[in-house]
Amino acid sequence: MTLTLYSMPSSGNSCKVRLMLGLLDRTYSHVGLEYETPELADAHTTGALAMGKVPVLILDDGTALPESNAILCYLADGTSWMPSDALGRARTLGWVFFEQNRHETVIAVRAALQNYESRAHLATPQRMVELLDSGHRVLRVMEDHLADQAWLAGDTPSVADIALYACTHTAGSQGGFEMHRFAAINDWLARISALPGYIELDDIPT
Ligand SMILES: N[C@@H](CCC(=O)N[C@@H](CS)C(=O)NCC(=O)O)C(=O)O
Numbered sequence: 001m002t003l004t005l006y007s008m009p010s011s012g013n014s015c016k017v018r019l020m021l022g023l024l025d026r027t028y029s030h031v032g033l034e035y036e037t038p039e040l041a042d043a044h045t046t047g048a049l050a051m052g053k054v055p056v057l058i059l060d061d062g063t064a065l066p067e068s069n070a071i072l073c074y075l076a077d078g079t080s081w082m083p084s085d086a087l088g089r090a091r092t093l094g095w096v097f098f099e100q101n102r103h104e105t106v107i108a109v110r111a112a113l114q115n116y117e118s119r120a121h122l123a124t125p126q127r128m129v130e131l132l133d134s135g136h137r138v139l140r141v142m143e144d145h146l147a148d149q150a151w152l153a154g155d156t157p158s159v160a161d162i163a164l165y166a167c168t169h170t171a172g173s174q175g176g177f178e179m180h181r182f183a184a185i186n187d188w189l190a191r192i193s194a195l196p197g198y199i200e201l202d203d204i205p206t
Pocket of ligand 1: 008011012013014035040052053054055066067068069100
């Protein structure tokens, strides 16, 4: 099957899809659309981005699949990355929803305020402190869970781990979160980066 991925090199939501494709050893064409570039503006203008955001996966029949976690679930279907039993799937999706509702909205937002020039005016000291505190609380939820299990949603790695890996991996370097406080998360990050097919988040296909 020929796949094309519209993805933003600097974005965690896009990184997680590139990582999943790497772990599944899938080949695909990559169209890079970086934040605030003419290429991204063109993609908006031409309607190439279903739901108006990146990433979008284009299937071989031309179907456009938006939403990073929906793409992960699609790619993982029928593989060990998505449990086949109802409870296992529900647990996996629970973490996937946690990622978009509670994790991305704090961890990725603080990183974006710190790193995108155009958002610097929104990074007031009060907001940054609030995001830091909320982020540490979100990371504590993961830390407590990972303290006695290797993977988020069962005995083997799943899309839950991939959904949460991208922005957790860069939470310290890009978001300023105090990752030394989260030993179990750091061990989990190391387990993911040791998986066969793992690709660095900044390893962008040409
Ligand atoms: N919930 C969506 C969020 C996608 C999203 O917010 N994408 C951002 C980059 S992280 C984007 O497309 N920004 C460019 C724009 O809005 O023009 C997902 O997980 O795919």
